[in-house]
């Protein structure tokens with residue numbers, strides 16, 4: 532870990548190994564592990580993360596959109612990849628790049644079968660998504676009859692898995708609903724198996740599902756946020772290590788008089804003689820304007836420096852009055868101690884959002900194992 536001399540996202544691959552092993556320790560030995568690497572592996576770097584997890588023998592990857600899967604294939608990733616949210620227009624690309632679609636609607640199914648048949652595909656692997664309560668994507672139990680009928684008419688696709696997604700796996704107050712979802716999913720699986728005579732893999736748990744619903748691990752689990760070091764609870768955060776640290780540097784320090792203003796629209800007014808530091812990171816890098824006006828802060832030499840005024844596209848100004856620091860000193864936006872989760876709380880959001888917002892222009896630096 533060296534001192535940042537510009538804005539960087541530092542990624543600790545040994546922390547990724549730790550998180551993978553910790554989550555795997557929660558599974559039965561036969562349960563497969565799917566790593567969710569959508570959205571640049573939660574804002575880090577999907578290619579480097581996937582390469583590392585492939586070395587650790589992860590069973591599957593998932594991305595949200597087709598193009599994310601294409602990027603992984605271009606980088607030489609050979610592990611199977613599910614595309615969670617494809618569109619009909621992507622069918623050809625999916626087949627060309629050996630990407631396995633989540634089939635979530637009758638329309639997507641019929642369009643995919645059409646393309647697969649035109650290509651003389653046999654038993655192309657697909658994954659059927661069921662809606663058990665999230666009401667976002669997926670078939671319902673009462674769609675099974677027509678789903679089974681469509682599948683029986685073709686040999687071009689093979690259902691490799693059935694899956695669903697928990698609504699509130701991190702929330703103990705919603706355990707009754709989570710259990711209801713699990714029961715619905717079991718019924719769906721039974722009806723599907725009876726209708727088709729095949730027994731695809733089943734999977735339902737995201738990271739919090741892995742930790743809170745061991746009885747619902749089924750054949751595979753799907754983890755995203757846990758791999759990146761967050762467990763959605765104070766207890767589980769202790770067992771995981773954030774893999775990404777967002778660091779920057781003080782570009783310039785200003786001393787301002789009482790009544791002077793800072794930044795666009797004069798949004799901050801000095802209360803006395805104050806010192807401000809300008810940091811080369813702004814809303815174009817993923818620091819939302821929500822963090823401005825003292826909602827968010829950075830850490831300079833161990834102390835909190837609040838963001839004053841409006842967040843600019845390429846800069847923030849922070850209040851360093853009383854903080855011992857100089858131009859060129861390192862600035863921590865978040866790291867393993869001052870976590871993305873803590874920063875997110877200050878703006879009433881969640882770690883997922885701050886992580887995935889880090890834009891591609893921020894240089895990624897990898898710490899070797």
Ligand SMILES: *Cc1c(COP(=O)(O)O)cnc(C)c1O
Pocket residue numbers: 567569615696736737738739753754755756757
């Ligand atoms: C994003 C996603 C996940 C991963 O969830 P985490 O809470 O990050 O572990 C799992 N399954 C589906 C369907 C998803 O969209």
